[in-house]
Amino acid sequence: MRAKITYLVTAAVLVFYFVLAGSRGVLLLEQGTWITVTLGVAVLILPVIGIWFLWANTRFVTRANRLAVALEAEGGLPVDELVRTEGGRIDRDSADAVFARRKAETEDAPDDWRCWFRLAVAYQDARDTPRARKAMQRAIALHENKPAGV
Template identity: 40%
Template sequence: MKSKFWTFLMVGLLGIFLVASWFIGIRFLRTGDVTAQLIGAGTIALTLIGSWVLFREISFGRGIERLGSQLYQEGGLPEDTVERSPGGRADRAQADKQFEKYKAQAEAKPDDWRSWFRLSMAYDTAGDRSRARQSMRRAIDMERTERTGQR
């Protein structure tokens, strides 16, 4: 619950920043100076990109939460059995062993979002954040397709 508070606080502050940037960009566009207008156009472009990234990350987080909740209800969340150092780092050998287990499950059931969710968690434990995000996006897309019946 504590992390959600900080997430909402940061999203709120970023939202205020994006709105303020939008209005500053508009003010720059209304000047008669070409340089200021270019700065205004750049500010508005960055505001739009920032808004898109924020929306995408919020959607990603909500998707993870939805899938994690569903797996929890089904009893399918993987157990975190990897030992950790006092600093929180996972034992590399154990993380690799756990990763191989979930990789084999994903290869055996490539059309099951649940196996990709678990593989994503194994990637994350092993410290490979980019592949963890890729696998999680794949799981979210697969679950959405399954839920909506679209292909």
């Protein structure tokens, strides 16, 4: 719940920033000189990119959460079996062992979105965010019956 609140607050702050930056871009355009028009267009591009990025990430998180709910209903969510130090850090050997199991599971059933979801969690536990995101995208595509490369 805390993560959702943090995400919503961050999204609201970003939207406020986008509106503020967009209004400044419009003010620059209204000046009418070639330099202010150029800067105004540049300033307006940033909120457009930001809104697209926020939308894409919100869509990704929503879909990933939908998969988590479905997997939880089936009783298939991965169990946290990682060994942690006294300070709470994940033991690297423990993470590697879990990752190896998840990787083998995914290789055995490459068309099962559940395996890709659990592999994404293992990647995230190993702090490999790019691979975690790609594995989760694969899980989402398989769950939504989309072609493999999507």
